[in-house]
Amino acid sequence: xxxxxxxxxxxxxxxxxxxxxxxxxxxxxxxxxxxxxxxxxxxxxxxxxxxxxxxxxxxxxxxxxxxxxxxxxxxxxxxxxxxxxxxxxxxxxxxxxxxxxxxxxxxxxxxxxxxxxxxxxxxxxxxxxxxxxxxxxxxxxxxxxxxxxxxxxxxxxxxxxxxxxxxxxxxxxxxxxxxxxxxxxxxxxxxxxxxxxxxxxxxxxxxxxxxxxxxxxxxxxxxxxxxxxxxxxxxxxxxxxxxxxxxxxxxxxxxxxxxxxxxxxxxxxxxxxxxxxxxxxxxxxxxxxxxxxxxxxxxxxxxxxxxxxxxxxxxxxxxxxxxxxxxxxxxxxxxxxxxxxxxxxxxxxxxxxxxxxxxxxxxxxxxxxxxxxxxxxxxxxxxxxx
Amino acid sequence: xxxxxxxxxxxxxxxxxxxxxxxxxxxxxxxxxxxxxxxxxxxxxxxxxxxxxxxxxxxxxxxxxxxxxxxxxxxxxxxxxxxxxxxxxxxxxxxxxxxxxxxxxxxxxxxxxxxxxxxxxxxxxxxxxxxxxxxxxxxxxxxxxxxxxxxxxxxxxxxxxxxxxxxxxxxxxxxxxxxxxxxxxxxxxxxxxxxxxxxxxxxxxxxxxxxxxxxxxxxxxxxxxxxxxxxxxxxxxxxxxxxxxxxxxxxxxxxxxxx
Numbered sequence: 001x002x003x004x005x006x007x008x009x010x011x012x013x014x015x016x017x018x019x020x021x022x023x024x025x026x027x028x029x030x031x032x033x034x035x036x037x038x039x040x041x042x043x044x045x046x047x048x049x050x051x052x053x054x055x056x057x058x059x060x061x062x063x064x065x066x067x068x069x070x071x072x073x074x075x076x077x078x079x080x081x082x083x084x085x086x087x088x089x090x091x092x093x094x095x096x097x098x099x100x101x102x103x104x105x106x107x108x109x110x111x112x113x114x115x116x117x118x119x120x121x122x123x124x125x126x127x128x129x130x131x132x133x134x135x136x137x138x139x140x141x142x143x144x145x146x147x148x149x150x151x152x153x154x155x156x157x158x159x160x161x162x163x164x165x166x167x168x169x170x171x172x173x174x175x176x177x178x179x180x181x182x183x184x185x186x187x188x189x190x191x192x193x194x195x196x197x198x199x200x201x202x203x204x205x206x207x208x209x210x211x212x213x214x215x216x217x218x219x220x221x222x223x224x225x226x227x228x229x230x231x232x233x234x235x236x237x238x239x240x241x242x243x244x245x246x247x248x249x250x251x252x253x254x255x256x257x258x259x260x261x262x263x264x265x266x267x268x269x270x271x272x273x274x275x276x277x278x279x280x281x282x283x284x285x286x287x288x289x290x291x292x293x294x295x296x297x298x299x300x301x302x303x304x305x306x307x308x309x310x311x312x313x314x315x316x317x318x319x320x321x322x323x324x325x326x327x328x329x330x331x332x333x334x335x336x337x338x339x340x341x342x343x344x345x346x347x348x349x350x351x352x353x354x355x356x357x358x359x360x361x362x363x364x365x366x367x368x369x370x371x372x373x374x375x376x377x378x379x380x381x382x383x384x385x386x
Numbered sequence: 387x388x389x390x391x392x393x394x395x396x397x398x399x400x401x402x403x404x405x406x407x408x409x410x411x412x413x414x415x416x417x418x419x420x421x422x423x424x425x426x427x428x429x430x431x432x433x434x435x436x437x438x439x440x441x442x443x444x445x446x447x448x449x450x451x452x453x454x455x456x457x458x459x460x461x462x463x464x465x466x467x468x469x470x471x472x473x474x475x476x477x478x479x480x481x482x483x484x485x486x487x488x489x490x491x492x493x494x495x496x497x498x499x500x501x502x503x504x505x506x507x508x509x510x511x512x513x514x515x516x517x518x519x520x521x522x523x524x525x526x527x528x529x530x531x532x533x534x535x536x537x538x539x540x541x542x543x544x545x546x547x548x549x550x551x552x553x554x555x556x557x558x559x560x561x562x563x564x565x566x567x568x569x570x571x572x573x574x575x576x577x578x579x580x581x582x583x584x585x586x587x588x589x590x591x592x593x594x595x596x597x598x599x600x601x602x603x604x605x606x607x608x609x610x611x612x613x614x615x616x617x618x619x620x621x622x623x624x625x626x627x628x629x630x631x632x633x634x635x636x637x638x639x640x641x642x643x644x645x
Contacts, residue, residue, distance in 0.1 A: 036560060037560045037578040038542075038559045038579070039559040041559075043473075043559070044472035044559075045473060045476070045547075045553075045556055045557065046553070106543070107541050107542045107543050108541070108544070108579025108580060109542045109579040109580060112540075112541045112542075115522040115524075115539055116521045116522055119522045119524075121521050121523050123518055124518070124521040124545070126519065126543060126545055130521070186549050186551075187515055187635040187636060187637065188550070188551025188635055189551075336548070341550070341553035341632075342481055343484060343485060343488040346472055
């Protein structure tokens with residue numbers, strides 16, 4: 001099947017070369033980071049995790065969200081998703097690749113990273129996160145590749161694939177739960193210390209991940225003759241709508257607990273995000289943008305008529321993806337470190353080199369996704385005789 | 387057998403050469419001047435032991451000069467760099483009452499307390515979250531309660547910094563060596579990309595010496611075995627009212643403050 005990736009239109013090759021160029025550019029900045037250290041980032045003694053770990057967290061959600069296709073398809077025999085499901089599994093592979101990439105660029109001594117396996121430490125959540133992420137990557141590789149191969153050869157998938165699929169459904173929940181536990185179990189980080197952290201993570205993942213997938217699929221439909229099917233698009237946009245409602249509901253729960261209890265530890269990070277604390281207002285414009293985009297997307301998604309209008313849908317999805325990305329990919333980490341253990345505020349914004357390294361990891365993910373989706377769509381085109 | 391003997395001879399030769407080079411000043415001024423102070427086996431004959439090391443800081447006895455003296459001696463002997471940015475390294479540092487005890491806020495503080503500075507350092511917790519979260523056991527707790535770090539195992543993930551509720555940990559965002567004014571050759575410098583913190587001076591306890599800050603404080607800091615009812619720290623805690631930083635975090639800090 002790999003040969004499908006080696007034959008393509010000039011546009012396909014053009015995209016690959018652009019992505020390679022971006023990776024090359026970002027690699028230059030990563031080498032700069034390797035020689036001077038993480039000092040080239042905006043991180044500090046007080047805000048010791050930043051943009052990298054935030055992207056990692058967001059992308060674990062994207063990877064986990066594939067379950068929103070796999071679960072209806074396998075548990076409820078919802079056949080409309082049959083064309084999309086392989087694309088979802090391949091997006092999960094690309095996402096986990098980026099997750100691992102963001103961990104590697106974030107650590108101070110990357111050449112020692114295998115110490116996590118050599119000195120396996122089960123009482124560290126990071127150890128479990130390493131396990132579940134790599135496990136999820138392997139599961140999706142095996143399931144995606146095998147089912148695609150069977151489809152190509154016109155044979156039913158082998159019987160051993162079913163238990164793996166069921167395992168991958170539970171596994172998808174586990175990767176984002178464990179990622180939430182990275183944060184939710186730390187004393188003294190009030191913004192993270194909440195029992196609904198994992199639930200919030202899953203809700204935001206299950207709306208943002210499928211939105212990103214659907215956007216990419218709609219884009220793919222423009223570029224190629226791939227047709228995901230009207231029923232599938234409508235069903236997925238309905239799932240997205242419900243998940244986004246739950247996501248917003250969870251945010252409101254957090255706001256209620258913080259402001260009704262009036263405990264400073266609970267309210268301070270929220271005040272920091274939405275109106276600034278001790279004069280530091282770096283995230284305030286972003287947060288209000290996220291609020292407008294998030295609620296705006298719901299205005300477009302909740303009424304069925306607008307949701308099913310495929311001219312409006314992409315805009316709603318873009319609003320949702322950007323809004324949830326600001327919440328998780330920018331605010332979540334910084335707010336956990338604000339205020340610091342001395343009740344002081346240290347501002348954080350990523351630097352240009354930091355953003356370029358992040359861009360490199362995103363480009364690697366895009367490259368993996370492009371190649372995998374090229375293989376999947378080529379095979380489908382061939383089978384359908386388009 | 388023969389090979390082993392040859393290896394030992396080689397090592398012995400190399401070590402002799404190294405020592406010679408050190409005392410001859412071939413390795414630079416710092417090492418040559420410190421060479422006479424190199425500890426020998428005899429220095430480790432009577433180490434200090436405890437079931438649970440703890441510290442009691444008598445904050446009333448501190449003024450700015452004494453605070454500076456303690457911090458300077460700690461940072462000098464441990465090669466703690468002085469980096470003038472928010473990516474700085476701190477083992478021993480100060481804060482006012484509100485920064486040090488944010489869970490014990492009070493509107494109107496006694497005047498003496500309001501303007502007082504408090505020493506902060508690693509609390510060497512009984513239940514250290516940093517040890518719990520470290521994915522490589524690079525941070526670990528010794529049997530005597532001291533929370534230690536293996537700088538050669540640390541991967542620099544900084545999970546311990548997120549886990550510590552006391553802001554006691556620092557990450558080497560850059561190579562620290564250019565920021566060390568005068569290197570102490572008897573203590574290792576750290577490398578870029580690892581986390582570090584106060585160690586309760588394990589290297590001094592092993593030689594029968596009290597921690598450097600305790601020595602410098604001249605009686606303003608008590609140090610001893612918390613499980614020995616006759617120890618200085620227990621006596622200090624019996625005679626004075628003391629508090630700890632963020633006791634609500636459930637970490638059981640090993641540093642007490644007499645207010």
